Amino acid sequence: MxxxxxxxxxxxxxxxxxxxxxxxxxxxxxxxxxxxxxxxxxxxxxxxxxxxxxxxxxxxxxxxxxxxxxxxxxxxxxxxxxxxxxxxxxxxxxxxxxxxxxxxxxxxxxxxxxxxxxxxxxxxxxxxxxxxxxxxxxxxxxxFQKMDERLIGYLKEKARVNQDDIINNTHQEIAYDLHSSRVVISRLLKKLEEMGKIKLHRNYIKILDL
Missing domain, CATH: 2.60.120.10 (Jelly Rolls)
Structure with a gap:
């Protein structure tokens, strides 16, 4: 010690x-x-x-x-x-x-x-x-920030502190952390995926270009 x-x-x-x-x-x-x-x-x-x-x-x-x-x-x-x-x-x-x-x-x-x-x-x-x-x-x-901006900041900080571009959290867990709903977070994550910022998988999220 x-x-x-x-x-x-x-x-x-x-x-x-x-x-x-x-x-x-x-x-x-x-x-x-x-x-x-x-x-x-x-x-x-x-x-x-x-x-x-x-x-x-x-x-x-x-x-x-x-x-x-x-x-x-x-x-x-x-x-x-x-x-x-x-x-x-x-x-x-x-x-x-x-x-x-x-x-x-x-x-x-x-x-x-x-x-x-x-x-x-x-x-x-x-x-x-x-x-x-x-x-x-x-x-x-x-x-002052919209939820999509807060979500991007959250994912960036999560990747930084864990030193990993894989986010092992469910949409519900992210919603809890951001004091939002799972439906809203899932919609915004899908939007980020369509923009090529992230890749959604069944049990994790991969950061591509945030």
């Missing part, structure tokens, strides 16, 4: 802080699809992502989901930090987009390290800044 941690965070955190993380953190390896955080849970730790991708989702009153952003290696979730520090229930759902490795940092250490280590304080503040910009981008997409 310590070698993975040093490779990912060695240029960010002091060696003393890395050693503390190793001592108190809980290392986890989770498979694709694993639910790390559920809405309404009290959180007792914050994830530091070593490898893989985690998607962060919100849910409306009807139980429909909306994809907020992805966490990639070297990231953490500022919304999780806020819940931990405030001893509040989680307002997000976190699901492994790919197989992932992470370290859960105990809540009681987060505030201590903010005072003790400048690198940790900068990491926390930067994480808030990055996540805020991603949330604003998501809001802009919903408010």
């Amino acid at each position: 310590i070698q993975d941690l040093k490779e990912q965070y060695g240029n960010i955190f002091e060696e003393e802080l890395i050693n503390e993380i190793v001592q108190v953190g809980t290392f986890k390896e989770v498979p694709e699809g694993y639910k790390l955080i559920e809405i309404g849970e009290y959180l007792r730790g914050m994830p530091l992502l070593i490898s893989g991708v985690i998607k962060i989702l919100r849910e409306d009153e009807d139980g429909d989901e909306l994809l907020l952003y992805y966490l990639e290696k070297g990231d953490t979730c500022s919304m999780t930090m806020a819940c931990c520090m405030g001893d509040a229930k989680s307002e997000i759902r976190a699901i492994a987009e790919t197989d992932a490795k992470l370290i859960m940092v105990p809540i009681q250490k987060m505030e201590e390290w903010t005072t003790k280590y400048k690198s940790w304080r900068n990491f926390v503040f930067n994480s808030y800044h990055v996540r805020l910009n991603e949330l604003l981008s998501t809001l802009d997409n919903i408010a």
